[in-house]
Each structure stands twice: as C-alpha cells, then as structure tokens.
Amino acid sequence: MSREQRINTEIRAREVRVIGADGSQLGILPLKDALRLAEEKGLDLVEVAPQAKPVVCRIMDFGRFKYEQSKREKEAKKKQHVVNLKEVKLRPNIEAHDFEVKTRNTMRFLKEGDKVKVTMMFRGRQIVHTQIGHELLNRLANAVQHMAVIERQPKLEGRSMIMILAPKPDHHQQQPPQE
Structure with a gap:
C-alpha cells in the first residue's frame, strides 16, 4: 500500500x-x-x-x-540489523598478549554481526618484512575461522596490509565450539 x-x-x-x-x-x-x-x-x-x-x-x-x-x-x-565495519589495527612486532586482545575484540565484533577490517600497519623499514604481516593476519583469520569468512584476502595498500572478515551467516546466534 x-x-x-x-x-x-x-x-x-x-x-x-x-x-x-x-x-x-x-x-x-x-x-x-x-x-x-x-x-x-x-x-x-x-x-x-x-x-x-x-x-x-x-x-x-x-x-x-x-x-x-x-x-x-x-x-x-527492530528485527533488522545494520552491518557496521569495525577496524582492528595491528603492527608486525605485536606482543602475544596484545594479539590475543585484538583477537578477542575481533570475535566480539563478529558476534555482534559486524564486519571487521583488520589493518596491519608497517612503519619505516618494517615494510620490507610484509611476510610477517601476512602470517599474523592469517593467524588471526585462523583463530576466528569458526565464526568468520575472509571476505577480502590480505592485500598490501601503501604502508598497510588490509584484510576484511565477515561473520558467517547466522553465526552471531551460535556459540563457538569448545576445545
């Protein structure tokens, strides 16, 4: 009508x-x-x-x-959910605990149904070691693979490497598998 x-x-x-x-x-x-x-x-x-x-x-x-x-x-x-793009920033020389915190934040964003843009920022001569950044992004993607799909593979843009993760369909209602 x-x-x-x-x-x-x-x-x-x-x-x-x-x-x-x-x-x-x-x-x-x-x-x-x-x-x-x-x-x-x-x-x-x-x-x-x-x-x-x-x-x-x-x-x-x-x-x-x-x-x-x-x-x-x-x-x-009320029933519709607006998908936001949240960003998580990392550096190649990130400490183990900081990496865990970033992983938990990524999981929280995905649980809420938002997409996550993971940015690996290189400073100065770090840009020579892009493989370290690539490995870290893949490690993060593997840590959240039960609840996310890689919408955009890690790609170098200027001094940053960007990867986009999207929540798996109907995942924000499910719980992650217990280990």
Whole structure:
C-alpha cells in the first residue's frame, strides 16, 4: 500500500470497487454511495489500489489502520540489523598478549554481526618484512575461522596490509565450539 492514501472525499474516481470492513466484496458503486455506506458504519472509505480500474476502496477505521501499520513498521525495524565495519589495527612486532586482545575484540565484533577490517600497519623499514604481516593476519583469520569468512584476502595498500572478515551467516546466534 502506498504512503499517501486518499480517504473519503479525497478520492477522485467516479466509480469504485468497494470491499467491506469484513473483507467481503460489495461490488462497483458510485463514489457517493460508497461514501454514504462507510459513513453509516462510522468508518472511512480508503483507497487501497489507485492504479486499478475501477479504483479499489476499502471500508475501515483509518486511524486504527495507520496505528497498526506504524506498529508493524516498528517491529520490522527492530528485527533488522545494520552491518557496521569495525577496524582492528595491528603492527608486525605485536606482543602475544596484545594479539590475543585484538583477537578477542575481533570475535566480539563478529558476534555482534559486524564486519571487521583488520589493518596491519608497517612503519619505516618494517615494510620490507610484509611476510610477517601476512602470517599474523592469517593467524588471526585462523583463530576466528569458526565464526568468520575472509571476505577480502590480505592485500598490501601503501604502508598497510588490509584484510576484511565477515561473520558467517547466522553465526552471531551460535556459540563457538569448545576445545
């Protein structure tokens, strides 16, 4: 149904196909008769299919209809999850404990359903040892492989090596396997 529906006197068609409040077909009626019918029941005549020939209108309580529609939209909004891109930055000479902390952060982001951009930053002459960065990124990817897929393989861009991890479908509801 469209955002802006015409109701009662806003309807422009001369003849309309009318659907009753209970969903029954009342047939094709002149607009005046359809409006009178809706008024007798204390309800509104709402245009539900303006492209149809003749225009389809329904007899209903428009205020209540709009309320129900907004409730449905709010429910749908609650259920959808916006995927964010979180970033975890590493250096080639990272300590073991720091690496574990970065791995836990990556797992937390993936559990929340977000993608993770893992950036290995090289300073000065470290750029000569890109294989160390590649090994560290692969180690991180292996540590989270039960909950993530590599969306983009590690790739050198300037002085950084970037890899993107995406959560496995329906993983943020599951628990990681226990070792």
